[in-house]
Amino acid sequence: MSIATSRIQPCLWFDDNLEEAARFYTSIFPNSSIGHLARYTEAGPGAPGTVLAGEFTLDGVTFRGINGGPGLVFTDAISFSVTCRDQSEVDYYWDSLVDGGQESVCGWLKDRFGLSWQIVPTRLYELVSDPDPRRARAATEAMFKMRRIVIADIEAAVDAVPA
Template sequence: MSIQNSRIQPCLWFDDNLEEAAHFYTGIFPNSSIGHMSRYTDAGPGEPGTVMAGEFTLDGITFRGINGGPAFSFNEAISFSVSCKDQSEVDYYWDSLADGGEESVCGWLKDRFGLSWQIVPTRLYELVTDADPARAQAATKAMLGMRRIVVAELEAAVDAVT
C-alpha cells in the first residue's frame, strides 16, 4: 500500500502560516500540489477568509495541516528524511529547506517554520554500513563532523583507511 492510499497521514500543527508553508514546500519538491484549504467564515472563531486547515502533497505524499495557534511548535522529535541520489540533490534540498531556517549537524536542519529535516545522500547509508568495520567507522566519524553531508568528504575518509 502506498502512503497516499494509506489511512495514516502526517498532520502538522502550524501557528498561523499553514498556507505560506504549503507554498514554500510545494515550490521545493517535485510532484507536489496544494489541495483544499478550509477557511474561516463569519461564523468564526478565526478571522473570516484565513486558513483553518488544509492539505498539500509533497512528492506524492499528502500532508494535512492546521493553523492551531502558538500552543505547540515543532521540535526534533519528529523530522522528515529526504533521500538524495547525489551531492547535487543534497545541495538543492539543503539550500532550499535551510533558506530562512537553521542548519544543524549530521545532515539535519530546521526550515523557516521550525520543522526538522534530514537531508541524506544514499551514499552515506552505503558507506556507514560497509562490510569493513574500519571503513564504516571512518564514514560515521566524518559524518559526525559535518553539517551538510558532503559525499566526496565521506568517500575521502573511507579511502584513507588502510
C-alpha cells in the same frame, strides 16, 4: 478535498502560517500541490477567509495541516528525511529547506517554520554500512563533523583507511 492515498498521514500544527508553509514546501518538491484549504467564515473564531486547516502533497506524500496558533511547536523528536541520489540533490534540498531556517549537524536542519529535516544521500547509507568496520567507522566519524553531508569528503575518509 483530495482523497488520501494512505490511511496514515502526517498532520502538522502551524502557528497560523499553514498556507505560507504549503506554498514554500510545494515550491521545493516535485510532484507537489496544495489541496483543499478550509477557511474560516464569518461564523468561525478566526478572521473570515483565513485558513483553518488543509492538505498539501509533497512528492506524492499527502500532509494535513492545521493553523492551531502558537500553543505547540515542532521539536526534533519528529523530522522528515529526504533521500537524495547525489550531491546535487543534497545541495538543492539543503539550500532550499534551510533558507530562513538553521543548519544543524549530520545532515539535519530546521526550516523557517521550525520543522526538522534530514537530507541524506543514499551513498551515506552505503558508506556507514561498509562490511569493513574500520571503513564504516571512518564514514560515521566524518559524518559527525559535518552539517550538510558532503559525499566526496566521506568517501575520502573511507578511502584513507588502510587496506
